[in-house]
Amino acid sequence: MSEEILINVTPRETRVAVVENGMLQEVLIERASRRGYVGNIYKGRVLRVMPGMQAAFVDIGLERAAFLHASDILRPMVEDSVEGESGEPTAPAPTPTPPIGELLREGQDLIVQVVKEPIGSKGARLTTQLSIPSRYLVLLPYGRVLGVSARIESDEERARLKGIMAELIEPMPLGYIVRTNAEGQPREALAKDVAYLGKVWNAIRSGMGEARVGACVYEDLSLPLRCVRDYMREDVEKLRVDSRESYERIRRFVSRFIPELAERVEHYPGERPIFDLYGVEDEIQRAMQKQVPLKSGGYLVLDQTEAMTTVDVNTGAYLGHRNLEDTVFRTNLEAAQAAARQLRLRNLGGIIIIDFIDMADAEHRRQVLRQLEKSLAHDHTKSTVYEFSPLGLVEMTRKRTTESLERQLCEPCPTCAGRGSVKTAETVCYEIFREITRAVRQFDAEKLLVLASNRVVSRILEEESGAVAELEEFIGKTIRFQADEHYAQEQYDVVLL
Numbered sequence: 001m002s003e004e005i006l007i008n009v010t011p012r013e014t015r016v017a018v019v020e021n022g023m024l025q026e027v028l029i030e031r032a033s034r035r036g037y038v039g040n041i042y043k044g045r046v047l048r049v050m051p052g053m054q055a056a057f058v059d060i061g062l063e064r065a066a067f068l069h070a071s072d073i074l075r076p077m078v079e080d081s082v083e084g085e086s087g088e089p090t091a092p093a094p095t096p097t098p099p100i101g102e103l104l105r106e107g108q109d110l111i112v113q114v115v116k117e118p119i120g121s122k123g124a125r126l127t128t129q130l131s132i133p134s135r136y137l138v139l140l141p142y143g144r145v146l147g148v149s150a151r152i153e154s155d156e157e158r159a160r161l162k163g164i165m166a167e168l169i170e171p172m173p174l175g176y177i178v179r180t181n182a183e184g185q186p187r188e189a190l191a192k193d194v195a196y197l198g199k200v201w202n203a204i205r206s207g208m209g210e211a212r213v214g215a216c217v218y219e220d221l222s223l224p225l226r227c228v229r230d231y232m233r234e235d236v237e238k239l240r241v242d243s244r245e246s247y248e249r250i251r252r253f254v255s256r257f258i259p260e261l262a263e264r265v266e267h268y269p270g271e272r273p274i275f276d277l278y279g280v281e282d283e284i285q286r287a288m289q290k291q292v293p294l295k296s297g298g299y300l301v302l303d304q305t306e307a308m309t310t311v312d313v314n315t316g317a318y319l320g321h322r323n324l325e326d327t328v329f330r331t332n333l334e335a336a337q338a339a340a341r342q343l344r345l346r347n348l349g350g351i352i353i354i355d356f357i358d359m360a361d362a363e364h365r366r367q368v369l370r371q372l373e374k375s376l377a378h379d380h381t382k383s384t385v386y387e388f389s390p391l392g393l394v395e396m397t398r399k400r401t402t403e404s405l406e407r408q409l410c411e412p413c414p415t416c417a418g419r420g421s422v423k424t425a426e427t428v429c430y431e432i433f434r435e436i437t438r439a440v441r442q443f444d445a446e447k448l449l450v451l452a453s454n455r456v457v458s459r460i461l462e463e464e465s466g467a468v469a470e471l472e473e474f475i476g477k478t479i480r481f482q483a484d485e486h487y488a489q490e491q492y493d494v495v496l497l
Contacts, residue, residue, distance in 0.1 A: 009243035024283040030223035037114040039220030043211040061214025064123035070100040072127035136182035139197040143175025151180040298331040308351040340375030349400025445496035447478040452492040457483035
């Protein structure tokens with residue numbers, strides 16, 4: 001698999017594109033006006049303890065109070081239970097969590113780390129189980145675990161890495177997770193990371209006592225350096241950045257931590273924007289659309305709601321060559337691959353429901369599910385896929401730490417207020433008639449003026465002209481209608497003259 005990382009830097013915005021085999025797979029965005037908070041460590045103060053929710057709201061200096069659940073305060077870790085790169089175990093130990101009132105009190109100061117960005121109307125999600133990542137390791141200052149990422153599947157390699165780490169951290173009562181990037185790395189590389197993380201932790205500890213409430217004690221790397229740390233591997237052919245200053249900063253970072261890949265970092269000096277060169281801009285625009293065409297002629301329809309994301313699969317224009325079952329199977333196989341890419345590209349998380357076309361053959365269902373899991377294997381974000389439900393739906397979850405691409409780039413439509421539809425001109429006409437009746441009963445006026453959109457006024461003067469005449473006779477007033485091009489279809493005003 002050929003992989004490239006493209007970085008576009010402007011004074012107010014940095015964007016990163018991950019391209020695999022010439023196809024855009026992931027887009028990351030960081031703006032100066034809204035830097036991400038995940039990974040940052042703050043000195044917070046408990047504002048309110050909520051026994052009914054087993055949680056507390058904590059002031060960490062952000063616009064909204066952050067949320068801290070009791071399970072994120074006490075979370076015993078079990079060795080070898082590591083999944084993914086975050087340093088979190090797949091599940092907390094079965095020991096019961098004490099009531100939140102025994103763990104925290106209002107007004108208490110504590111050190112917390114952001115694990116999920118503020119999303120929508122919700123504040124950031126916090127934990128007191130700190131984790132500090134480096135290139136190959138994750139330091140767990142309050143943990144006593146030595147774990148290896150579950151993505152390293154070789155038992156021999158897991159044992160080798162554990163043996164090296166056990167020697168390196170013998171005198172230190174700190175926990176460590178060995179990341180996927182560490183696979184095949186020599187002892188020296190891991191030793192450098194242990195030393196680096198030790199210095200970072202000492203700096204954090206020294207700053208904890210002096211920090212005021214709401215102060216950031218530790219800030220994660222900027223987006224370009226985070227991508228180098230988390231994404232640069234042996235299978236990355238090159239990283240291209242269009243900013244000379246950012247290029248120099250990345251080169252220094254790579255030379256220090258990944259010198260064997262330093263030659264793969266390139267500065268792109270071309271006049272044509274780097275994202276245009278690879279067709280990334282067009283792909284981002286397509287990622288804003290609900291419908292995703294498939295090569296076969298079928299298509300997906302993606303809907304993101306507050307509760308979940310749904311993916312509907314349709315055969316569309318694809319007729320197949322053999323029979324219906326074969327047509328459905330081939331469409332679903334292609335849809336599984338496309339859906340996995342879209343979830344990653346659009347950064348969709350939480351609960352996801354995929355409605356594949358119904359298949360009678362159990363073996364076909366199994367192969368579609370395996371195709372979905374295989375396509376999700378390259379995703380850096382942890383996901384879990386479940387078997388087909390009795391209704392023929394595939395339920396899955398994808399870890400959500402930041403807003404989706406659409407919600408980062410877009411805002412609710414001011415006309416429909418995010419509903420995705422507007423009232424018809426006919427509906428608005430009848431609303432206006434009711435408003436006129438209501439107004440003349442409340443206020444005295446000789447005549448009335450109605451201001452509305454061009455389309456609504458056109459309908460009133462044409463299809464509804466008879467209704468207007470009846471209304472004028474009923475209220476005993478003259479009504480004048482005036483179109484205004486600045487009015488949205490649902491907008492109108494009834495003025496008493």
